[in-house]
Amino acid sequence: MFSLIKYILFLFPLIFSFFKAKDHREYIIRGYAQGTDYSVKYYATDSIVTKYAVDSILSVIDSSMSLYKPYSNINRFNESSEGLDLDPHFTAVMRKSFTVYKATKGKFDVTVAPLVQAWGFGPKRIDKFPDSAAVKELLNCVGMDQLRLKGSRLTKSKPCINVDLNGIAQGYSVDVVADHLIKKGLTSFVVEIGGELRMKGPKPDGSGMRIGIEGPALTANGEPVIRHVISINSGAITTAGNYRKYLQKGAKKIAHLIDPKKGYPLDNALISVTIYAKDAVTADGYDSPIMAMDVNEALDFVASKKGMEAYIIYHKKDGSVADTLTKGFKKMIVE
Structure with a gap:
């Protein structure tokens, strides 16, 4: 009898997993945001997360940190002479940026924006690459040591200091979408934006x-x-x-x-x-x-x-x- 009970207890998780996998189906949401494609794949018994919800989340983040949106908070900061009170998304990314800046001894630096633009990778077209004199001049406006974040207030020591969060904001966006899925109770998903991924599993079948x-x-x-x-x-x-x-x-x-x-x-x-x-x-x-x-x-x-x-x-x-x-x-x- 004891052996039979042990056998039943052993089988129960397998049986439960089988029916759970059978009840769950795969849902895929695809769209375009932040200048690239995104996809959200999750397993659930119903369409718990909608494309509208994902698009809304990414639209709010774009309004905060996209250099390609003229009205964004990041463009407002770059156009300011001294600084700006940031929204929660911008603030969170800047806090993380300072951490990475210090850990990499300046190899990561969000004030690289003028150089990114000068070399042709910014939002504006260029006619030629910069020469050594132009690069030297631009370097005067680069350096996260010229930024200060106090609470949600980001200030800069020179009006020419601009920030570019393309090296970190996409990963942050993936996390925000993933956290939304977790709050909805999902335990099996993959969120991908422009090749940056975050996942939670396993799949309902245990793989x-x-x-x-x-x-x-x-x-x-x-x-x-x-x-x-x-x-x-x-x-x-x-x-x-x-x-x-x-x-x-x-x-x-x-x-x-x-x-x-x-x-x-x-x-x-x-x-x-x-x-x-x-x-x-x-x-x-x-x-x-x-x-x-x-x-x-x-x-x-x-x-x-x-x-x-x-x-x-x-x-x-x-x-x-x-x-x-x-x-x-x-x-x-x-x-």
Whole structure:
């Protein structure tokens, strides 16, 4: 009798899981926001989250931090001479930005906006790339040490200080949407905006969430390829790279990631950095500044951050492409 009870107790979770998986169905929401595509996939017994709700959340964030919205709070701050009282979204992202700025010793810097624009990656078109004199002059208006955040009030020491949150705001947006799903009681989902992801699982059938990790093309004119597939049940994955978004200057490619200290686009060995962290704002905030490091520095930095893992693709000295990863990231790979 005792053995029978043990057997029934053993079977019950499996039976419950089977019916739970059968009752739940997959819902997918797709749309366009923040200059890119987004998708929300979740498992539920009913359509608990609507496209209208997701679009509304992202619209509010755009009104706060989009450089492409003339009325946004970030543009109001950039146009101000001294500063602005920020909305809660802007405030939260700035707090995180100061944390990442200090941790990376200035490799992450949201005041890089004038340089981003000068090199052709801002909201306005350019006719030519800046020369060394122009870069030197622009550097006078770069540096998060010239910003102060007190409560929700962000001030700047010079009127020319502008901020660009594209290196972190998208990850924050992913988290806000994910938190909305969690508040709705969802326990199995993937939120993706422009390639930045956060997920919670497992799926109703007990399997893990599977995510493809992209890398540069294997041939000169080829398309980017999926290098690995990972399976995780919680956390966020973001990628920074210089093989997709760039401009051409003769035979040279100009990367969209700008060194805020030197004023020039990054030109080092790293090709892409994929970061795993507990939330997307953390992963997104650190992936770009890690791109500014050499391989060993990047691995040591990630190792110093609890709960962070990394997959790095880089050029070897002979020009060939290689990759490396942390032990924790390796454990996530299933293909």
